[in-house]
Amino acid sequence: MIDVREKYDVAVIGAGHAGCEAALACARLGLETIIFTMSADNIAFMPCNPHIGGSSKGHLVREIDALGGQMGKAIDKTFLQSKMLNTSKGPAVHSLRCQADKMEYSKEMKRVLESQEHLSIKQAEVSEILVEDYKVESEEEEYTKKIVGVKIFSGITYDVKAVILCTGTYLKSRCLTGEAITYSGPNGLLPSNLLSQSLIDAGIELRRFKTGTPARMDGNTIDYSKMSEQFGDSPVIPFSFDTDPADVQRPQVSCWLTYTNEKTHEIIRKNIDRSPIYAGIIEGIGPRYCPSIEDKVVKFPDHERHQVFVEPEGTYTNEMYIDGMSSSLPEDVQIAMYRTVPGLENCKIVKSAYAIEYDCLCPGQLQPTLEIKNIHGLFSAGQFNGSSGYEEAAAQGLYAGINAAMQIQGKPYLSIDRSEGYIGVLVDDLVTKENLEPYRMMTSRAEYRLLLRQDNADIRLRKKGYEAGLISEEKYNKLVTKIDEINHEVERLKTTTVGANAAIQKFMEENGSSTLKTATSLAELICRPEFSYETLAPIDPERPTLSKDIIEQVEITIRYEGYINRQERQVEQFxxxxxxxIPADIDYNDVSSLRLEARQKLEKFRPTNIGQASRIGGVNPADVSVLLIYLDSMYRGKNDEK
Amino acid sequence: MANLLNRLNSDTICAIATAMSDAGIGIIRVSGPRAVEICDKVYVSAGKKHNLLEHKPNTITYGYIVDESLQEENQIVDEVMISFMKAPHSYTREDVIEINSHGGMLVMNQILELLLKSGCRLAEPGEFTKRAFLNGRIDLTKAEAIMDVISAQNNFALEASRNQLQGKIYSKIKALREIIIYQMAFIESALDDPENYDLTGFSDKLDGIIAGVIDEIGHMISTADEGKIRKDGIKTVIVGKPNAGKSSLLNTLTGDDRAIVTDIAGTTRDIIEETVRLGDIVLHLIDTAGIRNTDDIIEKIGVDKAKSMVQEAELVLYILDSTSEIDDEDGDIIDLCMNKKTIVLLNKDDLSDEIKITEDIVRMRFSDASNDNLPIIKTSMLKGNGIDDLKKAVSDLFLNGEIVPKQELYITNLRHKALLQNAYDSLKLVRDSISKDLSEDFYTVDLNDAYASLGEIIGEEVGDDLVEEIFSKFCMGK
Structure with a gap:
């Protein structure tokens, strides 16, 4: 064999949403990067739902953008419909969601990858990771091996300093539609059958997870007159902080809402024993929070109906995605079941719903940098880490990509904690918890969500993106100016008072507000529910001209100040x-008074700090106090010796 | 590293575990890694062998404590039973040996000395409990309660601490936390899965539930003041003009028939404090030494000092000679008593012919609104009359006159009270948010705080100051 060994800094395995962000981050940070994909025509493919964002996931997209990732920019260019969800609730749970044109999204991302300097795309199945022994043991880090390269199926090897595993659902995947099993990746794509064994040989433990997707219908066979039309917002707010809002105001495509009914549920119940999950054929564990229609029917026996959203897959196709009715029931049951739904009576299925099973990482093997424990230079992201969802994958890909780059360049790692971003929550949960099912982001997972709003993701995280090198000086300065303007305006509103004179009182009355007893600050008036920053304009002649997003920040800051302050206190405690x-080389056997279960869990997860330790399942507060006292007496002892 | 860490628990400690009295049997407890080895040096079995190391854990053996430094015929110190509890199945989770001796202070002290010579260290007060806590045997509330039992000053304090020890506070707080977490979980579920969890009408329901929890916490807080008084007693100062009868009152209160509980020298300033028991309640008489030396306290120490004493006191006993008119000096004293819990004693009631001050006159002088219900008691120190009335008045003033049902839960710990107050305030804020019609996701901010505060009481939430708390509680480290 001719030696055509190639040299790169970083190899990214998989070109899904995680892989694309990881590869772009590394290449943009100047590292020679190669991204491997099973199919170069399916880069950033969306094998399931045709939307990006949604409750808490929209937050992730905003954060990715704040750090310098690509997802928000790509969807801004390719969305078919955009909507801000939960606007009747507080700003913490507002969430942006866009319907994507799947093909356009994939093409856009491929274009970006192809035009990125330092980045090569390679269609190949990576069959092995290559590792060498590497012994490091200190208070800061512990390794036994290091990554030196990867080998593809053809036998060619690539020397690299870091590998980022973004294998999604492709490792030894199989798809199930009732009794019919196909040994393929999603949507009939090739699975990757060889890499798992190489990972196991390197000492990595794998497990099986499953997820599923609903059927795609021929749009021409759907009767939309029986469904209610769902429109997008006008005006549209872009996902990316760098997208000019003017560029995203364009005609939108509608979605459609219909419901299941008792007939649907009846069919499902009668045939539930033919579902591979309930029949026990599927070994993988599925996501509780993205349940199949059969799971919903079983879980909520009293509910007479479940929502079904019919969403376009793109402008290039008639296919419609049947959101809310993912299933792994046999095809005959699917046809009967879908046809009970109003508007789908005569529907024809283009692609059947199926469940997919795949290999992914067992918990307890990740470091907070998303580097796999003990193996220097081996990072991982996305569904391989046990998550679910495009946004979760992209966020991890970016995070792992930046950290791989930081490691190679000898710079400090990127770290985002639970109080700084949903990405921090996501990473911490994947690193610290024994998730027994695919992990999906949810608002309830974020303890400090009043601070982690989608509207302030840039304020929270752009600085970290700038420090990592993904955000330009110019963009960063723009943010600094924005923060200054917000602070000034808040200060001005707090210190500017209006007197209780006749004109003001008249204004109060006209707006249905109680009249003033004494001079009152504009900030206090904004807190009255009947007013907003906008409506106070007539009695605030001094106000500067400010952009919409600045006004939004000013309003939230003033209106929810008490809550924000209290949440900030919680963060201080955290x-x-x-x-x-906790030192990396701690021996939990020395902490004699730990309960056995706690000791085992701590040994397995090896948390880096006490907070993280306290979040590990099976470690209770008494164990944490034992640990605290142990560390404290250790430090006291050390100081004594000095 | 291991060496440094082991230092924490490396000592083997010993102490007499039973009361120091000439009772029939006394127990000396030894705990630590060298417990067996050390005890073996001073113990021989009935067959005169050092063979403690061979004994099975959790058994009792019979033998002698010997002092081998003495001549052979004098070596036996006492005939004892020894029980051995092996780590972690003991109170401290360390190896523990308990020596049941025949008691008697002399013998017990002799055994203790032998153990100290053989390598034990004398345990600090509460150190067994400290080890039990540090070794994860008991949680912080239990440890707190045990420390309270050890230092309990009266039966009430003991009862309250025991309730705490048996986890009554624990189960109460746990129940309240469960209510809160359930509501939080519902809100979270509805935010994540609005299709299946409906929040319509939820706010009103929640408001009622939270109001109930607030009531319960409020009640617990209100017991805290009373619980504290029952546990710790009332700081009391006696004021009055010369010859009004202060000394007589003091003597009556501290007389031979009434127990002087302690003599504590020096609090923050060099004040002598005398503690007397009045029925259920303990009174700490502030600066009674000063009062004893001279009747004229105001003259002696100056009005400023008197003022600060009165200010510091929780109860003022103002004694008047009812046979002489109220004058300017009394006016000064009355000014001092304003806004203080005061009981007026009209002394020399036995000299009925010469009475010049009546209840009405006193009431007129105490014009302050807060003293509308001013208790005024006629006493005769000479005849010992009125002390029962005084007892009742104090009880009325501080305990609402209620007889304490034994099962009542009393919060006697300041840390708990503060945390309950935090939870109370947070829940008020939740109701505030509801009344302002804010959306449900705001409620969780304060529900969370309340949940955490309650959790800190029972050690189910790790407070950042926990280590400090523990270190100060057990006076360990530096």
Missing amino acids: KKLEKKL
């Missing part, structure tokens, strides 16, 4: 425990 570090 940080105190996060700052209590």
Whole structure:
């Protein structure tokens, strides 16, 4: 064989949503990067739902954008419909969601990858990772091996300093539609059958997870007159902080809402024993929070109906995605079941619903950098880490990509904690918890969500993107100016008062507000539910001209100040425990008074700080106090010796 | 590293575990890694062998404590039973040996000395409990309660601490937390899965539930003041003009028939404090030494000092000679008593012919609104009359006159009270958010705080100051 060994800094395995962000981050940071994909025509493919964002996932997209990722920019260019969800609730749970044109999204991302300097795309199945022994043991880090390269199926090897595993659902995947099993990746794509064994040989433990997708219908066979039309917002707010809002105001495509009914549920119940999950054929564990229609029927026996959203897959096709009715029931049951739904009576299925099973990482093997424990230079992201969802994958891909780059360049790692971003929550949960099912982001997972709003993702995280090198000086300066303007305006509103004179009182009355007893600050008036920043304009002649997003920040800051302050206090408490570090070489056998279960869990997860330790399942507060006292007496002892 | 860490628990400690009295049997407890080895040096079995190391854990053996430094015929110190509890199945989770001796202070002290010579260290007060806590045997509330039992000053304090020890506070707080977490979980579920969890009408329901929890916490807080008084007693100062009868009152209160509980020298300033028991309640008489030396307290120490004493006190006993008119000096004293819990004693009631001050006159002088219900008691120190009335008045003033049902839960710990107050305030804020019609996701901010505060009480939430708390509680480290 001719030696055509190639040299790169980073190899990214998989070109899904995680892989694309990882590869772009590394290449943009100047590292020679190669991204491997099973199919170069399916880069950033969306094998399931045709939308990006949604409750809490929209937050992730905003955060990805704040850090310098690509997802928000790509969807801004290719969405068919855009909507801000939960606007009747508080700003913490507002979430942006876009219907994507799947093909256009994939093409857009491929274009970006192809035009990225330092980045090569390679269609190949990576069959092996290559590792060498590498012994490091210190208070800061512990390794036994390091990554030196990858080998593809053809036998060619690539020397690399870091590998980022973004294998999605492709590792030894199989798809199930009732009794029919296909050994393929999603949508008939090739699975990757060889890499798993190589990972196991390197000491990595794998498990099986499953997820599923509903059927795609021929749009021409759907009767939309029986469904209610769902429109997008006008005006549209872009996902990316760098997209000019003017560029995203364009005609939108509608979605459609219909419901299941008792007949649907009846069919499902009668045939539930033919579902591979209930029949026990599927070994993988599915996501509780993205349930199949059969799971919903079983879980909520009293519910007479479930929502079904019919969404376009793109402008290039008639295919419609039947959101809310994913299933792994046999095709005959699917046809009967879908046809009970109003508007789908005569529907024809283009692609059947199926469940997919795949290999992914067992918990307890990730470091907070998303590097796999013990193997220097081996990072992982996305569904391989046990998550579910495009946004979750992309966020991890970006995070792992930046950290791989930081490692190679000898710079400090990117770290986002639970109080700084949903990405921090996501990473911490994947690193610390024994998730027994595919992990999906949810608002309830974020403890400090009033601070982690989608509207302030840039304020929270752009600085970190700038420090990592993905955000330009110019963009960063723009943010600094924005923050200044917000602070000034808040200060001005707090210190500017209006007197209780006749004109003001008349204004109060006209707006249905109680008259003033004494001079009152504009900030206090904004807190009255009947007013907004906008409506106070007539009595605030001094106000500067400010952009919409600045006004939004000013309003939220003033209106929810008490809540924000209290949440910030919670964060202070949280940080105190996060700052209590646990040495990497701690021997939990020395902590004699730990309960056995706690000792085993701590040994398995090896948390880096006390806060993280306290979040590990099976470690209770008493164990944490034992640990605290142990560390404290250790430090006290050390200081004594000095 | 291991060496440094082991230092924490490396000592083997010993102490007499039973009361120091000439009772029939006394127990000396030894705990630590060298417990067996050390005890073996001073113990021989009935067959005169050092063979403690061979004994099975959790058994009792019979033998002698010997002092081998003495001549052979004098070596036996006492005939004892020894029980051995092996780690972690003991109170401290360390190896523990308990020596049941025949008691008697002399013998017990002799055994203790032998153990100290053989390598034990004398345990600090509460150190067994400290180890039990540090070794994860008991949680912080239990440890707190045990410390309270050890230092309980009266039966009430003991009862309250025991309730705490048996986890009554624990189960109460746990129940309240469960209510809160359930509501939080519902809100979270509805935010994540609005299709299947409906929030219509939820706010009103929640408001009622939270109001109930607030009531319960409020009640617990209100017991805290009373619980504290029952546990710790009332700081009391006696004021009055010369010859009004202060000394007589003091003597009556502290007389031979009434127990002087303690003599504590020096609090923040060098004040002598005398503690007397009045029925159920303990009174700490502030600066009674000063009062004893001279009747004229105001003259002696100056009005400023008197003022600060009165200010510091929780109860003022103002004694008047009812046979002489109220004058300017009394006016000064009355000014001092304003806004203080005061009981007026009209002394020398036995000299009925010469009475010049009546209840009405006193009431007129105490014009302050807060003293509308001013208790005024006629006493005769000479005849010992009125002390029962005084007892009742104090009880009325501080305990609402209620007889304490034994099962009542009393919060006697300041840390708990503060945390309950935090939870109370947070829940008020939840109701505030509801009344302002804010959306449900705002409620969780404060529900969370309340949940955490309650959790800190029972050690189910790790407070950042936990280590400090523990270290100060057990006076360990530096």
